[in-house]
Every structure is written in structure tokens, then in C-alpha cells.
Amino acid sequence: MRISSPKGLIGRPHEPAVPAHADLVGDHEGVTGVGLALAAVARDERAGHCAPDGTPLWFSRALSGVIDRCHGRKPAVAFIDYASGYNAAFAISAALFARSRDGQGQHIDCAMLDTALILMAPQAAAHLYADDSDEWADAGLGAYPTAGVFVLGTPTPEQNRRLWLALRADGHPTHGYEDLATFEDLRRHAPALTRALGEIFRTRTADDWEQWAHDHGLAGERVQTLNEAVTQEQVRHRPLFQSQPDGDPTVPVAAFTYDHDGPHLTRRSPGFGEHTDQILEELGTSPQEIKQLRAAGVI
Known part of the structure; x- marks a missing residue:
């Protein structure tokens, strides 16, 4: 796939693995040549263990040791998924900032397994320093x-x-x-x-x-129960939860505020693939090429 625009970002979230032959851009040089940030979020690392197609995303909790740290119980919250989104957003922002300085694009590879281990950084580092026999309950x-x-x-x-x-x-x-x-x-x-x-x-x-x-x-x-947590005074006085403009359910927006302006909802969340054609057109892809990509199952 040829992308001629000198600016842009393509993301591919929730892939079970990211094999090299599946790149939307042929190689790393192709990415940097057009100044494109190509982001891929995978359950596991490119060069490491690859989960089979169809493996549930929460398997990252098993592969990472999270369930082991929770005494054999699977946490009933999607914290690795959301943290992976934060990790990807930071990586993309950093890559775009770097591009503003050196004009080079970047191929970003974000692994959910890495994210899970980052969330347990003190424990992971401790296990690299000492074996399990040194572990103790505080x-x-x-x-x-x-x-x-x-x-x-x-x-x-x-x-x-x-x-x-x-x-x-x-x-x-x-x-x-x-x-x-x-x-x-x-x-x-x-x-x-x-x-x-x-x-x-x-x-x-x-x-x-x-x-x-x-x-x-x-x-x-x-x-506290989750119901108590979302209605407590500490949360109510902050703009964490906001109603969507079209009346969709109230959702958490961002865990930070600014002195002026700041994060807020301005429109509803887009549907899956809703803006695919628009984004590809902005990147210089012709309607015929988009049709071919859709027929081939690429998009």
C-alpha cells in the first residue's frame, strides 16, 4: 500500500500478533520516508510469544503473571486494555513530537504483555533481582x-x-x-x-x-463498592464523568484537568470503521484503491 501524504497516523488495535508481513506500509524505511506514524497494538511482542487468532484479550493477564499475583483469580476489570490505550497514546504523541523535530516517521509496536508488566514494575523488577523464595506478604x-x-x-x-x-x-x-x-x-x-x-x-x-x-x-x-466509588464526593466535584452530546451513557473522559480548557466530550464516539474511508482519502488513497482494500479484507 502506497501512502504519499507527509503526515498522518494509522492505528491497528487489538491484533493477536503483528507479523512483519502484515504491515500496512512495506517496511520501516517506507514509514520514515513519508513521515507516517504507524501504530500497532498487539497482545504479545512481535519477536516473542504470539497468541493464536481468536485468543481472548484477557489472556494477557495470564501470560503476564497478573492472575498469579492475584492468587489465581482473574481481575474483573479491563485495566490492561485501558493502560495499553494510555501507553499507545503516549507512544503516538512522542512519535509525532519527534517527527516535528526530525521529520521522520515511526513504526510503533505496543504490546499488551509489556503494558501488564509495566503496571507491575516493582514486582517484576524484584523477581529479576531475587527468586520467588524471597517473596513475602507485607x-x-x-x-x-x-x-x-x-x-x-x-x-x-x-x-x-x-x-x-x-x-x-x-x-x-x-x-x-x-x-x-x-x-x-x-x-x-x-x-x-x-x-x-x-x-x-x-x-x-x-x-x-x-x-x-x-x-x-x-x-x-x-x-468501597464500585457504585460507591463512582458517586463519592471526591469524584463528583471533578469533571471525570461526562454525558455525551447525543444522550449516550455518561462515561469517564480523562483523569486530569487543566487550569483552562481541558478534555471534554464534543461529539459521540464513532462507530467501528466509521471514518476508515475518510482517513484513507486524506492519506491520498483513491476510491478504487479503497474498494480493492475492502474487497481483500484489509479494511
Whole structure:
């Protein structure tokens, strides 16, 4: 396919793999020669494992170790999909900025597997540094069943000390855990700490423990439902959720704001392939070529 326009971007999302022979532009030189940014989002890396056609996109969660990190449970949110979109948007913006400086196009290859590993960067780096036998559960960052679920955020020795002193003042047994002075101490006692905290947190509701933690200057929150999260005050006062102009459902738009202007919906979301002909025409493709591409199943 010949593209003569000196500007433009073509994206190919959600491919099971991106074999070299499937490029819309023949080679990397062809891309740079026309100053085009060609973006492909794949489930797996070009040179690595390639998922077979029809493999569900959420297999990236299995291939990446995400499900393993979630104790064998598949997360019920499409976070890798959305993060891959953010990753691709950043890559495209960077490529277009670079083109404004050097006039060169770019072939962008975004892998969902890479994105999943980036989202677990600390854990992934730790596994490259030490084997699985060195892995340990941090009691100070645990989720504890109550009447609800209470999430604790006291991972440092100082936070641990203040946590156990506050619990001791309330009459709970501390077993000397307030004296653990180093991260190595916390690591060595992590299973016992987790058991002791679990027993204590079962004595009250998650709401009670959340207020207790705040009163003592400690980090701790009750786990909210998604319905509670999208209607909480922290969200309502920000322009995260916006109604689409044609009355379509309210959707999240962007997780940032500007002092002036900023992201907002101006029209409905396009249908799949709605603007394919328009984009190809802007890139110099003739109606006859578009017809041929459609007949061949390329578009």
C-alpha cells in the first residue's frame, strides 16, 4: 500500500500478533520516508510469544503473571486494555513530537504483555533481582475481613510501631510487635503479624476501623463498592464523568484537568470503521484503491 501524504497516523488495535508481513506500509524505511506514524497494538511482542487468532484479550493477564499475583483469580476489570490505550497514546504523541523535530516517521509496536508488566514494575523488577523464595506478604499493606473489608497502609517500621501502640492503648494484645525496628524484622514476622491483625480487625466493622485509623493518623480505608466509588464526593466535584452530546451513557473522559480548557466530550464516539474511508482519502488513497482494500479484507 502506497501512502504519499507527509503526515498522518494509522492505528491497528487489538491484533493477536503483528507479523512483519502484515504491515500496512512495506517496511520501516517506507514509514520514515513519508513521515507516517504507524501504530500497532498487539497482545504479545512481535519477536516473542504470539497468541493464536481468536485468543481472548484477557489472556494477557495470564501470560503476564497478573492472575498469579492475584492468587489465581482473574481481575474483573479491563485495566490492561485501558493502560495499553494510555501507553499507545503516549507512544503516538512522542512519535509525532519527534517527527516535528526530525521529520521522520515511526513504526510503533505496543504490546499488551509489556503494558501488564509495566503496571507491575516493582514486582517484576524484584523477581529479576531475587527468586520467588524471597517473596513475602507485607502485613502492613493487607486487606483484612471485618463486617466488610478493611485495607491497612502501614508498611514502614515507624508506621507499624504507631499502629501497635494505638492497638495496645485500646486493650489489644501486641506481642511486642511495636518494637519491630527494621524492614527485615517486619519481613521475618510477616505471617504472625498478618494473623494477629486479622484476629483484631474481625472485632469491629470496616467503617469503625476506617474512622479509628484516621483518628490515630494511620492509613486505612474500608473497601468501597464500585457504585460507591463512582458517586463519592471526591469524584463528583471533578469533571471525570461526562454525558455525551447525543444522550449516550455518561462515561469517564480523562483523569486530569487543566487550569483552562481541558478534555471534554464534543461529539459521540464513532462507530467501528466509521471514518476508515475518510482517513484513507486524506492519506491520498483513491476510491478504487479503497474498494480493492475492502474487497481483500484489509479494511
